[in-house]
Structures are given as structure tokens and as C-alpha cells.
Amino acid sequence: MSVSGKIVLITGAARGLGFEYARALGAQGAHVVAGDVSDCTDAAAAAGTGAIGVRLDVTDMASCEAMVAAAMAAFGRVDAIVNNAALYGSLRGGRFNQIPENDWDAAMAVNVKGIWNCCKAVVPAMRQGGGGSIVNVASLAATYGMPYALHYTTSKAAVIGLTRGLARELGRDNIRVNALAPSAVETEGTHEFLGDKYDKGLDVIRAGQSIQRTLVPADLSGTVAWLIGDGSQFVTGQTIAVDGGTVML
Secondary structure (H helix, E strand, O other): OOOOOOEEEEEOOOOHHHHHHHHHHHHOOOEEEEEEOOOOHHHHHHHOOOOEEEEOOOOOHHHHHHHHHHHHHHHOOOOEEEEOOOOOOOOOOOOHHHOOHHHHHHHHHHHHHHHHHHHHHHHHHHHHHOOEEEEEEOOHHHHHHOOOOHHHHHHHHHHHHHHHHHHHHHHHHOEEEEEEEEOOEOOHHHHHHHHHHHHHHHHHHHHOOOOOOOEOOHHHHHHHHHHHOHHHOOOOOOEEEEOOOOOOO
């Protein structure tokens, strides 16, 4: 079950869930490469000795390749990647026909193409090392069907499809591909997205959960560690709902 000694890339690591993944996996002995368009100095520090931070734009293939190259130079291999980078808090919600086209395109570029780019960049290194684990962060938005955020909901549904298709392609390479589908998490992004409806929005979400409290970043790190660790070696193509029992897949 241990991730000790694993070389793990984490995208969108500067804050929120990505920061928590870096901190938690580092505390368990993983060697973390933290990437983000924002500075990852704090995330690397939180991940512990040996962790490194890199500038990463997941919409730019060269940037994704540079992140993998930095990991290979520092550690000689890549065991796992957590594709966490996504647009969320900066997106404007509303009825589907009122979503700005630029917001729609940006959500697809980061939330879907960004994962595709990172997978293309990292798979050769994983093949070289004999296998690995890819963990894509989807959302309850996709599994439940969140209204008034169709760009975000659609992008996260695409992540689930990407996960399933890629799992079938990469099984022969001993590379596992799985997704997480968390409910709304108590992060900066959720505050930004819900704005002045934050408290009411979380009340509605909690009411639909079997476990009626708000999800916090630490609630997800154990599932991520399990998917990265050797205890899940025969698990691939799955979407793990970490949503307090909202959607039971």
C-alpha cells in the first residue's frame, strides 16, 4: 500500500487539492514533482526533502515534456502522475446558453486537452520504467450532472471517457489509468466558483450526501495514495467517487 520511494508528478500543485496531494504523498515518502502555472516553491517545500517544483502549462505540450524531463533528470524515472490541474474557480457559471464561448474553450483546453498532453508526455517514461499509475481528477459534476456549469461538467465527463479509453490502450504496458470524482471540496477554487452562494451551495451538496459534511482536501489523499501504490495493481479504468455517498456507481 505504500507510496514510499515512488516518483510522483502532480499538476496544479500550487494550491488546493494539488497542494494537499503533494504534502500528503511527500509525508508518506514519495518523491514529488509539483507543477503549476503558478510558483510551486511552497508545494515542493510541503512535500519534503527532495521534492522539486516546476513551471507547468498543461495546454502547452513542450511544457508538459519539460516537466517529465525535469523528473527524469532528478530521479531517473516516473512512477505516477496525478492530473489535477483544471479550470474551476475562474469559470463563470450560468445557464448553458449564456456561458461565454471563451470560457467553454478554456475549460476544454485545460481540463481535457491538458490531461491528454500530460499523458502523452509521461507515458514514454513510464514504459521505460516498466509501468506506472495515472490518476485523473474528474468530478461529481460529471457523475451527478451539475447544472449551470455545463462547460465544467462536460470537461469532467470527458476526463472519465479519456480515463476508460486510455486504460484499455495502456494495460499492455502495465500502466494503470483511473479517475477520482470528488464532490465540492473546501478549497479556494470552490469559494471562487460559488462566490456569494458558497454557503448555500455547500448546504445543498451536503443534503444529498450519505455522510453529511463538507469534503476537505485531506479526504482525497488516501484514495490517491492507494491508486498510486502497489495495493491497487489490478485496478484500472475506474472512476472512484469520493463524494460522501452522493452518486453510488
